Amino acid sequence: MRVISKKALVECYTKHPTAKSPLEAWHAEAKSATWRTPSDIKAKFRSADFLQDNRVVFNIGGNKYRLVVKVAYRAGIVYVRFVGTHREYDRIDAESV
Numbered sequence: 483m484r485v486i487s488k489k490a491l492v493e494c495y496t497k498h499p500t501a502k503s504p505l506e507a508w509h510a511e512a513k514s515a516t517w518r519t520p521s522d523i524k525a526k527f528r529s530a531d532f533l534q535d536n537r538v539v540f541n542i543g544g545n546k547y548r549l550v551v552k553v554a555y556r557a558g559i560v561y562v563r564f565v566g567t568h569r570e571y572d573r574i575d576a577e578s579v
Contacts, residue, residue: 483515484559494547494565504543505565512560517553533577537563550576 491509495502517523520532531539540549548571550564564571564579 483512483517483553485509485512486559486561488562490562490565491549498547498567501543501547501565504547505549508540508542508549516558517560518555523553535577537577539571539576550574550579 488509491505495505511526515522515526520538523530523538524532527540529541529545533539536553536555538551538553540551541547542549542565546568548564548566548568549562550571552561552563553559554561564574564576
């Protein structure tokens with residue numbers, strides 16, 4: 483998959499250094515993946531939650547961080563919509579970011 487944009491991940495782990503390793507691991511996994519359906523994601527990320535409009539919420543770093551992406555399955559693109567702490571995630575609407 484093509485991940486747009488890694489910059490958001492870097493900004494998060496610059497602010498929260500403990501997020502670096504799990505976010506880099508997620509990024510590497512997503513880049514090498516070929517997700518065609520939500521079940522492809524669920525097979526690798528059991529705790530992933532699926533929202534409307536092809537949005538997926540990933541628990542990162544033992545659920546300390548949350549990552550919200552929008553997946554364009556046919557195009558093979560993952561758009562990072564939000565990445566931050568669990569507390570920051572609680573203040574957003576994951577279906578509209």
